[in-house]
Amino acid sequence: MESVKIGSVGLGRLGYEHAKNLAASIPGCVLHAICNVDTSRLRAVAEELGVPHTYTDFAAMCADPELDGIVIVxxxxxxVEQIKIAMEHGKHVFCEKPLGTNVAQCKEAEKVVEAHPELVFQLGFMRRFDPSYAEAKRRVDAGEIGKVVLVRSCTQDPRSTIESTLKFLPHSGGQFLDMCVHDLDLIRWFTGSNIRNVWAIGGVFEFDLCRELHDTDNAAAMVQCENGAMGFLFANRTHAAGCNVETEIVGTHGTLRIAPVGARNLLQVVDEHGARQEYYPDFMSRWHTAFLAEMQAFTDHIRTGTHPADLTVYDGTAVSEAAYRCKESFETGKMLPIR
Ligand SMILES: NC(=O)c1ccc[n+]([C@@H]2O[C@H](COP(=O)([O-])OP(=O)(O)OC[C@H]3O[C@@H](n4cnc5c(N)ncnc54)[C@H](O)[C@@H]3O)[C@@H](O)[C@H]2O)c1
Structure with a gap:
């Protein structure tokens, strides 16, 4: 296969970012088609990125015989509905997180992926492709910090992007499923263990919309893994300085910390307010390298007929299930086992 032809669905906050990357920055990949319900957005992005084929109907895009893979954003x-349509049309699939918005949907996705072992399926847990997280994983797997005892992970979106975040909230699936899935994925990935129990707390500290949606705007959880390792996570949507994601992995013989200050570079700015480091302004810039790397991996898998080794549909189900249980734990105030 000379180059991989991709069709991408969704041109919102992240869909546009993925489309730009696929159109110009992934060697061996051609963005052949895009799909969106909003026709003016569809036309504008096709023109800007030089995408030859546009669709408002997802199944119609999947029926294009020239396409090798579909990116779902x-x-x-x-x-899950779109994974099914794409795979039934014989297309490889990259799907953004979360896998589904309930466990039944995730189980349905598992069946579809199992029915198509010849097709690549990759999930959008892009932190695993970030150079610092990948290096931490390499060191954990090499035994450099001994046995992993605790993973502490925090995800804070910036206040400066709150308007677009609030528009996204009604179809986000809620804060545990939308944001905390990344931290739950990291806890499973670094501990090498499934999650056994969760206890979640949180509240609405600022945005009434979250209350109307039975959601939180600040959420925290404590989890216990099957192998006894522990996890703490925290998420909020209004970090003052920019996009802040911090992870600490504590082992019996050492600790790894990723971005204890979410600084975008090593520059220190000194002015009348003092000395400071600037944060990444949004999640797109924080994860730019990781978004590129995960898309490169997806198209390479298609070209070489390989599959992601440790990022499967079952990881998507396990993480989503833990996130749903966090939501139920928050609602009931109880520590809950994973079923
Ligand atoms: N990996 C990450 O860190 C990360 C970050 C942001 C979003 N996401 C995920 O990406 C997905 C999209 O998020 P977003 O923030 O870009 O959302 P968004 O609301 O900004 O964009 C959604 C897009 O899908 C389009 N759309 C809606 N229904 C459609 C349909 N039936 N057919 C075709 N297009 C349709 C909308 O017009 C819009 O362009 C979500 O699942 C979200 O969880 C992941």
Missing amino acids: SPSFLH
């Missing part, structure tokens, strides 16, 4: 509740 649509609202989360559509993911």
